[in-house]
Amino acid sequence: MTRPIIEMKDIEKHFGPVIALGGVSFDVCPGEVHCLLGDNGAGKSTFIKTMSGVHKPTSGTILFEGREMHFDSPRDAMAAGIATVYQDLAMIPLMSVTRNFWMGNEPVRKIGPFRMMDFARANRVTMEEMAKMGINLREPNQAVGTLSGGERQTVAIARAVYFGAKVLILDEPTSALGVRQTSNVLATIDKVRKAGIAVVFITHNVRHALAVGDRFTVLNRGKTLGTAKRGEITPEDLQDLMAGGQELAQLESSLGGTV
Secondary structure (H helix, E strand, O other): OOOOOEEEEEEEEEEOOEEEEEEEEEEEOOOOEEEEEOOOOOOHHHHHHHHOOOOOOOEEEEEEOOEEOOOOOHHHHHHHOEEEEOOOOOOOOOOEHHHHHHOOOOOEEEEOOEEEEOHHHHHHHHHHHHHHOOOOOOOOOOEHHHOOHHHHHHHHHHHHHHOOOOEEEEEOOOOOOOHHHHHHHHHHHHHHHHOOOEEEEEEOOHHHHHHHOOEEEEEEOOEEEEEEEOOOOOHHHHHHHHOOHHHHHHHHHHOOOOO
């Protein structure tokens, strides 16, 4: 196995007396999809915010490309090559796909003393990058709000990849999508993996994780319950880990199997 591009070692995060993460270790390699699974309240969001520079860990070590890192902000993490696509996409529905794709990174051209956005280049690159991800837009000036949820996810993913993401963190990208849109997003994730980018796929859907995942780590109450490679764990066992299968089994036993 290749060396992990990012390693999170014994990460703890405390909010006053509340221990949100209690010593979580996690890593992901280039060209790998490592799925982070867990039910609501398991600590997934806190963990990825720690990985992406939103939160500073209370204790623990973050290694990126073998070097210890201390991210002071999401901008620091992005500069290193860690991009996050959140569930609530940071897009402006009334603006065009091109404008959303290039937001904050607009290409410019000079005409005499004036500088203006190079729309020809921006439109061309947007169409090309979306086509690479399997989305053929009608035109680059199409409003993002006219796209499906899955297509909007793809815009965000394509944008992150184009601007140099080495690690792509996806926060529940399929949670609010229909079957067809979900399959499109999962296909996009597979394309990103094949491009050699490390993908951290946060989800609570076992089927979606198993469709693209290479490794699976389950979080429960801020701690990892274990990591398994593809083929080492059944969907049923993975679901049981997420749902607190041991606790349910103990409850069943104490109630005489009536649960």
